[in-house]
Amino acid sequence: MPKLIKNGRLVDDSAEILVLDESQAPEALSLPAGPVFVPMAVWQAHKSAFSGRSDVGVWLDSHDNVEDLAPDLEDLSAVALNFPKFTDGRAYSAAALLRSRYGFKGEIRAIGDVLRDQFFFMQRCGFDAIxxxxxxxxxxxLEESLASLKDFSAPYQAAVDQPEPLFRRAQRAT
Structure with missing residues (x-):
C-alpha cells in the first residue's frame, strides 16, 4: 500500500489516482469503488454521479485552472495537484489559491514528481498531504523526511500557513 505524508505523519493510503489515456473518453468511463482521485474532465462528466460520495476527490494537472473547480469545492473533501516534473511549480500557486482565495478547508494533496526538498515549501503553500x-x-x-517539515522554526515570509511576515509577528523591546 502506498504511503503518504499527511498532516505531518506518515500514513498508508488506499486512494487510487485515476489516469486516463488518450483513447478513453471521460463520459464513458466506469469508476472504481473505494477512494479515488479523478481527473478534472471525469469530474465534470460525472459530477451528478459523485453526489454524496466523500471518497471521491479531483486531481488537477498543472495546465488545469483552479477557477474551473471553484463552484464545486463545497462538494469535495480532497483535491490533488499534480507536479508533472519537479521544475513545474504551478501547483504551488493552485494550492495557495485554493486555500486563500477560495477558502478550501479539505485535503490538498501533492502528487507526481514531488521531491523531499520541496515538502516544507508545499506545506507553506497549503498542501496538507504529500x-x-x-x-x-x-x-x-519518508520517515526521515518528516523532519524536513520543521526545517525552519520561524519563516520570514508570509504564506498560506502564516499570513503575516516575521517582522509583523516579532515582539520588539521599546
Missing part, C-alpha cells in the same frame, strides 16, 4: 511517486522513497526515507 504523495511522492510509488517507489521514489523507502518508508525509512
Amino acid at each position: 504523495q511522492p511517486k510509488t517507489g521514489k522513497y523507502s518508508d525509512a526515507q
Whole structure:
C-alpha cells in the first residue's frame, strides 16, 4: 500500500489516482469503488454521479485552472495537484489559491514528481498531504523526511500557513 505524508505523519493510503489515456473518453468511463482521485474532465462528466460520495476527490494537472473547480469545492473533501516534473511549480500557486482565495478547508494533496526538498515549501503553500511517486522513497526515507517539515522554526515570509511576515509577528523591546 502506498504511503503518504499527511498532516505531518506518515500514513498508508488506499486512494487510487485515476489516469486516463488518450483513447478513453471521460463520459464513458466506469469508476472504481473505494477512494479515488479523478481527473478534472471525469469530474465534470460525472459530477451528478459523485453526489454524496466523500471518497471521491479531483486531481488537477498543472495546465488545469483552479477557477474551473471553484463552484464545486463545497462538494469535495480532497483535491490533488499534480507536479508533472519537479521544475513545474504551478501547483504551488493552485494550492495557495485554493486555500486563500477560495477558502478550501479539505485535503490538498501533492502528487507526481514531488521531491523531499520541496515538502516544507508545499506545506507553506497549503498542501496538507504529500504523495511522492510509488517507489521514489523507502518508508525509512519518508520517515526521515518528516523532519524536513520543521526545517525552519520561524519563516520570514508570509504564506498560506502564516499570513503575516516575521517582522509583523516579532515582539520588539521599546
